[in-house]
Amino acid sequence: MKKAIAAVYMGHKKPFEIREYPVVEPERGMARLKLLASGVCGTDVHIHDGTLGGDGEQIIGHEFVGVIDAADDARAYGLDVGDAVIATIASPCGKCMLCKSGDDANCVRMGVTNAGDPNMPPYFHGGYAQYNFSPLSNLVKIPDSIDPVAAAVFACAGPTALHAFALAAQANCGVEHARVAVVQGLGPVGMFAAAYLKALGIPHVFAITGRTVESRAALAKDFGVDVCYGLDRTPWETLKADITATSDGYGADVVFEASGNPSAFAQGLDLLRNRGVYLVPGQYSISGGVPVSPEVITFKALRIIGSSQYAMDDIRAYLGFLQKRPAFANKLLSITTRYPVEKVNDAFADIRAGRNIKTLLVP
Ligand SMILES: [Zn+2]
Ligand SMILES: [Zn+2]
CATH class of the missing domain: 3.40.50.720 (NAD(P)-binding Rossmann-like Domain)
Known part of the structure; x- marks a missing residue:
């Protein structure tokens, strides 16, 4: 079976471990995404520093931009294989008072899609990897007029x-x-x-x-x-x-x-x-x-x-903002510093030294 690389977070202040996992088929309702660009967020640096909890072995990263590589029922979600998408990790419960009042960004039982055990299929739960498995319901299509790597720059910050x-x-x-x-x-x-x-x-x-x-x-x-x-x-x-x-x-x-x-x-x-x-x-x-x-x-x-989290509508609003401003979107490409996934430890060192504006992991 084909294999691909993930950078696994090993705990506070420890170096990431570069590992290979098999690339499996997605289950129903899930998409397999192939990496285009995955942002390193200030949040990830806080997690690594130990100021945000999260000490177990996992594939962190929540700014994954990729192409839908395989999915059984993408059309039911208005998507298609080959679409470039932003995947959000937020998984609101849909049942609490906040979800029911249309405020699911502030769900009191918020789950995340990237916390899975990297040693269990489908392995690629988080953003720091060459593949990612996300629920189709968590994907927002990037309009064809926007370069997906440019969209990745402020995919979370925007x-x-x-x-x-x-x-x-x-x-x-x-x-x-x-x-x-x-x-x-x-x-x-x-x-x-x-x-x-x-x-x-x-x-x-x-x-x-x-x-x-x-x-x-x-x-x-x-x-x-x-x-x-x-x-x-x-x-x-x-x-x-x-x-x-x-x-x-x-x-x-x-x-x-x-x-x-x-x-x-x-x-x-x-x-x-x-x-x-x-x-x-x-x-x-x-x-x-x-x-x-x-x-x-x-x-x-x-x-x-x-304001703490964001919702799918905020991602759509962000893409709408870029779509109306092609010159701004083009400028975004110039502020990236890109590293292959296996160079994630170099990326973190450069971030801590204040060298980068926006750090992206790329294939
Ligand atoms: Zn972020
Ligand atoms: Zn809720």
Whole structure:
């Protein structure tokens, strides 16, 4: 039987093991996907660091983009063999209060498709592999007009950001009417959020990072960010004064937290105007607490929206965003650093050294 390679996560801080498993036929309702590109997410680095749990042997990775290679009943799902798809690992229960109210991204019994034992068929449960087996119901087709590798760049970050914006829209926050927006952090989620805010037509989009990385700041500017501040170069009072002056003394209308640094939260509160909107999808690891002055939330009557996961609709919205902006989609290819699956340990070393903007595992 044909075999293929997977990079198996062995536990916190341990090197990934490169293994071969047989490529079996998919069961009914499942698709066998052949790898095009699989993103390495900040979440995966947190798992590897040990700040997100998950210590068993498994094939991690949740940003798999591939071609449907085999599936019995793809047509029943509006798909076909040969389609390029994004596979989501989210497996909401469909029965809890949140699922029933149409909020399945926040299911209280959320399952995942990538937690299976890699030593049990069909072996390829997660993203770090040359093949992946996913339920057909978890696949979103990538329109033919979009390069699937470009779609892979923000396959998780895009929907993550868009889900936060969708929750803000549900709460009538009016983000699209903002004049001054600030994005904290320029990893993939922050980068996409900044591009999205600019696409909404917001005249002043600022970005703040902990330390200045020239290539990241240049890319953010290319995506429309007006000013990038690095906290290593610009004192807090200076950047706050700039943002306040740009907003006629009010403070930022919208702040989007995508840094994952706990201390960013207190800073975000500080930058907002009265009734400002704070979107917080970025604190996706258990990284400790910081002192916060909660009276700021009361005095400014802030609107704070947390956002954790995303739903299939957010993936569709992301692909719709790319489809309408071919120039943006093309640019995405240039920000990837690609490694074959078997070089995953090199990829992690480069990520930790801050060398990559978006890391992809490829065939
Ligand atoms: Zn991710
Ligand atoms: Zn549920």
